[in-house]
Amino acid sequence: MKFSLTDQIIDPTALRAKLLAPAAGAYCSYEGWVRNHNEGKDVAELHYSSYAALAPSIAAAIIDEAEAKFSIEAALVHRIGALQVGDIAVWVGVTAHHRGDTFLACRYIIDNVKHRLPIWKKELYTDGSAAWVENKHCGCTDQANLEHHLLHHGH
Amino acid sequence: MQIKILYFAQLADLSGKPEEQVELTDPSLEALYQSIQAKYHFPHTFTQLQIAVNHQLSSHQKPLKDGDEIAFLPPMTSG
Numbered sequence: 544m545k546f547s548l549t550d551q552i553i554d555p556t557a558l559r560a561k562l563l564a565p566a567a568g569a570y571c572s573y574e575g576w577v578r579n580h581n582e583g584k585d586v587a588e589l590h591y592s593s594y595a596a597l598a599p600s601i602a603a604a605i606i607d608e609a610e611a612k613f614s615i616e617a618a619l620v621h622r623i624g625a626l627q628v629g630d631i632a633v634w635v636g637v638t639a640h641h642r643g644d645t646f647l648a649c650r651y652i653i654d655n656v657k658h659r660l661p662i663w664k665k666e667l668y669t670d671g672s673a674a675w676v677e678n679k680h681c682g683c684t685d686q687a688n689l690e691h692h693l694l695h696h697g698h
Numbered sequence: 699m700q701i702k703i704l705y706f707a708q709l710a711d712l713s714g715k716p717e718e719q720v721e722l723t724d725p726s727l728e729a730l731y732q733s734i735q736a737k738y739h740f741p742h743t744f745t746q747l748q749i750a751v752n753h754q755l756s757s758h759q760k761p762l763k764d765g766d767e768i769a770f771l772p773p774m775t776s777g
Contacts, residue, residue, distance in 0.1 A: 575777045594706050596753040633777045662776035663707035675708040678773040
């Protein structure tokens with residue numbers, strides 16, 4: 544299973560164990576954590592909602608692209624529902640014969656997940672207010688990783 | 699024709715429902731979006747949204763047909 548949505552706590556140790564393989568010489572992972580602040584506001588928790596009937600095909604496409612671009616095996620898990628500060632929202636694990644591709648593929652997958660996986664987060668603030676997060680296409684994304692998507696979807 | 703609209707995230711909050719059935723004569727996705735945008739005060743323009751038809755991403759120009767399930771998707775904010 545290369546992708547799953549879960550409403551349970553993500554356990555990276557268990558997920559890593561599923562990727563162990565005799566031919567793999569390198570492993571790289573990414574964890575996205577819920578932080579306690581965003582754009583000057585104090586965040587109490589996040590609520591993630593998904594389009595569960597669409598997400599698997601989008602995730603499979605992103606992983607297929609990464610596996611075609613790099614010599615890797617990859618897995619991706621995204622949490623949905625109510626998350627607390629410090630919880631893992633998303634986990635990416637990548638293995639390969641050698642380390643180089645694992646770093647690049649991990650970055651490729653998370654950058655594309657951020658903009659393409661049909662999941663949305665709502666921030667609940669400590670002052671009792673709430674807001675859907677807007678995708679500001681922040682500079683933390685490597686634009687080269689989105690080239691394929693930009694070319695094929697026109698935005 | 700009868701179609702089903704699926705609402706997610708902010709669009710679900712503003713419409714107050716996860717889905718609804720509507721009766722249409724115009725097969726245009728843009729006309730459909732304009733009607734629900736006016737009804738529920740959605741903040742996004744048509745081109746700011748991605749579209750899924752029957753759980754697959756679709757072009758904005760795809761003609762609607764009877765029984766389709768349509769989702770207008772705000773910019774994703776996963777991770």
